[in-house]
Amino acid sequence: MADARDEIDALIGQFSRLPGLGPRSARRMVLHLLQRRDQALRPLVMALDRVAQTAQPCTRCGNIATAPICDICADPKRATGEICVVEDVADLWAMERGQVFTGRYHVLGGTLSALDAVGPDDLHIPQLLERIVSEGIREVILALGATVDGQTTAHYIAESVEQTGVILSALAQGVPVGGELDFLDDGTIGAALRSRRAF
Known part of the structure; x- marks a missing residue:
């Protein structure tokens, strides 16, 4: 017993x-x-x-798949010339839930972190640079967290892809749909103000 x-x-x-x-x-x-x-x-x-x-990581983007290439990478309709860079698979799945993005993804496997001794070679940044050339990528969308490590990683990638001529964009940050200002933290309100647009 x-x-x-x-x-x-x-x-x-x-x-x-x-x-x-x-x-x-x-x-x-x-x-x-x-x-x-x-x-x-x-x-x-x-x-x-x-x-x-x-289950295994997709050899192209890093998504979780049951074949060497995931369904997203294998779908010719997703070859839009856009690639969305995310920190991990959970972020990729969150983007897919929105059913708005129709391009392909690239999972970094983390973010740069001096404290945790995570450098560029520990992430899938070299593979991203290879994909930009081999897949004829026209736009790289950075969908990284609004943390210090996320923004450091975004800046590193921006510098790395600067010579490739691709368009570089990032997700807007700010007030979520249905959000009330009273319940938001100061950082979110500040980001929303900085990302304001004409009404």
């Missing part, structure tokens, strides 16, 4: 390491799964196994 409890505790420990989950949420999840073995636990185990066997 103690061995079974140890295994359950180990499973709770694994769940609690996931982003956004603490020990209490992990215990609730594991208990839910154990009480619904056939409906929840076994399908989850099978899905995790399938993903573990098939």
Whole structure:
């Protein structure tokens, strides 16, 4: 009995390491799964196994795919000459949820950080420069966070692509749709003011 409890505790420990989950949420999840073995636990185990066997980074953009080239890169309609540069796959998926961007992506795999000793060679910046030439990219859209590291990375990329002649743009930053000024932080309000446009 103690061995079974140890295994359950180990499973709770694994769940609690996931982003956004603490020990209490992990215990609730594991208990839910154990009480619904056939409906929840076994399908989850099978899905995790399938993903573990098939998921891999796209060799072109860095998205998660089940083939060497992801669906976005393989789609000829996405060859618009625009490439959106994001920090990680979560950002790519967030952009896709909006269903507005119709070009291709490039996942950097992080941002430059002097504190964490992350330099240009630790990111996929050289691959981005190669893609600009090989794919005939006309515009690079920087969709990086409004953090110090994000902006440092954006400036580094801007300097790196300067000689290629591509158009360089960045996402506007400011008040979200439906947002009220009273609930926004000072940085967001400042960015919105600086990015103002004619009305």
